[in-house]
Amino acid sequence: xxxxxxxxxxxxxxxxxxxxxxxxxxxxxxxxxxxxxxxxxxxxxxxxxxxxxxxxxxxxxxxxxxxxxxxxxxxxxxxxxxxxxxxxxxxxxxxxxxxxxxxxxxxxxxxxxxxxxxxxxxxxxxxxxxxxxxxxxxxxxxxxxxxxxxxxxxxxxxxxxxxxxxxxxxxxxxxxxxxxxxxxxxxxxxxxxxxxxxxxxxxxxxxxxxxxxxxxxxxxxxxxxxxxxxxxxxxxxxxxxxxxxxxxxxxxxxxxxxxxxxxxxxxxxxxxxxxxxxxxxxxxxxxxxxxxxxxxxxxxxxxxxxxxxxxxxxxxxxxxxxxxxxxxxxxxxxxxxxxxxxxxxxxxxxxxxxx
Amino acid sequence: xxxxxxxxxxxxxxxxxxxxxxxxxxxxxxxxxxxxxxxxxxxxxxxxxxxxxxxxxxxxxxxxxxxxxxxxxxxxxxxxxxxxxxxxxxxxxxxxxxxxxxxxxxxxxxxxxxxxxxxxxxxxxxxxxxxxxxxxxxxxxxxxxxxxxxxxxxxxxxxxxxxxxxxxxxxxxxxxxxxxxxxxxxxxxxxxxxxxxxxxxxxxxxxxxxxxxxxxxxxxxxxxxxx
Numbered sequence: 001x002x003x004x005x006x007x008x009x010x011x012x013x014x015x016x017x018x019x020x021x022x023x024x025x026x027x028x029x030x031x032x033x034x035x036x037x038x039x040x041x042x043x044x045x046x047x048x049x050x051x052x053x054x055x056x057x058x059x060x061x062x063x064x065x066x067x068x069x070x071x072x073x074x075x076x077x078x079x080x081x082x083x084x085x086x087x088x089x090x091x092x093x094x095x096x097x098x099x100x101x102x103x104x105x106x107x108x109x110x111x112x113x114x115x116x117x118x119x120x121x122x123x124x125x126x127x128x129x130x131x132x133x134x135x136x137x138x139x140x141x142x143x144x145x146x147x148x149x150x151x152x153x154x155x156x157x158x159x160x161x162x163x164x165x166x167x168x169x170x171x172x173x174x175x176x177x178x179x180x181x182x183x184x185x186x187x188x189x190x191x192x193x194x195x196x197x198x199x200x201x202x203x204x205x206x207x208x209x210x211x212x213x214x215x216x217x218x219x220x221x222x223x224x225x226x227x228x229x230x231x232x233x234x235x236x237x238x239x240x241x242x243x244x245x246x247x248x249x250x251x252x253x254x255x256x257x258x259x260x261x262x263x264x265x266x267x268x269x270x271x272x273x274x275x276x277x278x279x280x281x282x283x284x285x286x287x288x289x290x291x292x293x294x295x296x297x298x299x300x301x302x303x304x305x306x307x308x309x310x311x312x313x314x315x316x317x318x319x320x321x322x323x324x325x326x327x328x329x330x331x332x333x334x335x336x337x338x339x340x341x342x343x344x345x346x347x348x349x350x351x352x353x354x355x
Numbered sequence: 356x357x358x359x360x361x362x363x364x365x366x367x368x369x370x371x372x373x374x375x376x377x378x379x380x381x382x383x384x385x386x387x388x389x390x391x392x393x394x395x396x397x398x399x400x401x402x403x404x405x406x407x408x409x410x411x412x413x414x415x416x417x418x419x420x421x422x423x424x425x426x427x428x429x430x431x432x433x434x435x436x437x438x439x440x441x442x443x444x445x446x447x448x449x450x451x452x453x454x455x456x457x458x459x460x461x462x463x464x465x466x467x468x469x470x471x472x473x474x475x476x477x478x479x480x481x482x483x484x485x486x487x488x489x490x491x492x493x494x495x496x497x498x499x500x501x502x503x504x505x506x507x508x509x510x511x512x513x514x515x516x517x518x519x520x521x522x523x524x525x526x527x528x529x530x531x532x533x534x535x536x537x538x539x540x541x542x543x544x545x546x547x548x549x550x551x552x553x554x555x556x557x558x559x560x561x562x563x564x565x566x567x568x569x570x571x572x573x574x575x576x577x578x579x580x581x582x
Contacts, residue, residue, distance in 0.1 A: 046482075046483055047482075048479055048482065071482075071487075072482040072483055073482050073483075073484075073485050073486055073487050073488075073490075073491075074485075075483075077483055079479075079480070079483035081476070081480065083476075085476050085477065085480045087477060087480070087481075087495060087499075088499070089498040089499060089501075098481070098484050098486075098494075099484030099485055102484065102485035102486060102490075103485060145483075145484075148483070148484050148485060154483075
């Protein structure tokens with residue numbers, strides 16, 4: 001099942017021209033600089049941009065085509081705005097019940113209690129929105145959108161107005177939400193860390209158009225997109241906890257290219273995790289090194305290389321089927337004679353657990 | 356000297372006139388103000404200027420034109436006569452029509468400001484929460500515009516209480532039919548009956564003051580609700 005989006009709309013001298021097919025599960029991030037049309041696209045999907053040329057289909061359900069236009073209140077979306085936008089004349093409970101009350105009883109899958117539990121806001125129910133902090137208000141807004149029992153959740157930079165501490169508090173909730181409810185999410189953001197932590201699928205936007213769309217790591221590791229430049233260049237890998245080594249307090253995590261050993265993290269075997277590997281933490285050797293303190297060494301194939309500044313080169317490797325970026329100096333690349341197609345060993349100095 | 360039965364009749368007519376005009380103005384003014392507060396029509400200002408006219412026009416001018424319009428020889432009056440009805444000049448319904456025009460800006464302007472202040476955001480949020488346009492209006496726009504409605508109702512009512520020129524022109528001064536309080540006061544003063552004039556004037560002064568006091572106090576409580 002897919003979400004098929006095709007829009008063409010003009011706002012002044014800005015044109016949004018989109019033709020996309022997105023997975024109907026997981027979190028899809030719309031990523032790009034301000035003014036690239038992310039929000040306009042989200043609003044058009046919700047029907048808030050008025051009648052515009054295009055078509056929209058969520059799985060089997062058409063929301064819009066050449067002849068039909070479903071008004072916003074008939075689209076099963078949940079919309080979380082950048083500012084919480086709670087109704088000031090209603091209590092927190094009244095806000096969350098607002099959408100729920102307008103959904104037919106037979107179509108309710110998420111109850112008010114469930115939404116409240118997921119966002120952990122039971123203690124706020126009788127409060128007025130004026131008496132909530134920014135983080136609390138945003139959690140209520142997310143619960144309100146969920147309680148409307150959407151078949152598609154739209155989130156427009158829901159964390160942008162929050163400070164770093166509040167962000168760290170809500171991000172894991174969003175990730176958990178995704179695991180609990182099989183609800184497709186379109187998540188607009190220009191914060192790379194949020195996307196690395198949350199997104200399964202990535203849509204890169206530029207000037208009202210889609211520059212690239214694909215699985216998160218496949219786009220992060222493409223050398224032609226600009227995502228692979230700069231200090232935060234990274235690969236994001238899904239892995240599963242497979243066991244622990246009590247003697248050395250290590251945790252083993254398997255991914256399609258092999259097995260990571262990291263400092264014990266207490267996660268139960270079977271737990272799915274997301275690992276971040278910074279390109280600058282990956283070095284290359286021609287032969288497998290012995291006598292090194294680095295634990296995570298994998299055989300790899302060089303796929304593609306691209307200079308990054310005068311001194312450095314970014315290398316895309318394949319470890320098994322998984323693309324991983326390495327950043328090495330141009331001098332090393334020349335001296336080792338590294339070129340596409342070569343077999344090397346990737347030494348990964350550090351692995352961070354994102355979720 | 357205490358006020359007499361004619362004064363009492365004038366008081367009742369005044370209250371009836373003010374209540375009825377305010378009710379009609381809220382009914383007509385709400386959709387008009389909703390549209391004015393949200394429309395981006397480029398010639399909207401023309402309509403806004405027309406509605407604001409009674410703020411600056413001498414009431415006698417407004418009354419004069421209404422008399423011409425509604426009188427037996429005016430277009431509306433002639434039409435009514437043609438339909439077998441009485442012309443509206445010098446009747447209570449005529450008075451109501453005059454008051455509605457006269458007090459229009461006092462009702463429409465606060466409502467328009469209140470609706471415009473809500474902005475698109477709460478209404479869009481309501482739309483994404485499955486609320487149809489009417490539903491959004493009733494459950495979001497009206498509650499959020501509550502301070503505007505209070506101001507509009509009280510200003511409309513109080514302003515109609517005090518009208519003089521329009522009433523005199525279009526309603527005449529028929530005791531028990533179209534004689535309102537402000538004209539009764541004028542008559543008492545003309546007849547040098549200052550005691551009665553004091554009773555009525557003082558009463559009107561205190562009543563109007565209390566009304567406005569209530570509005571400002573209540574609006575202070577409501578302002579915490581602004582989005």
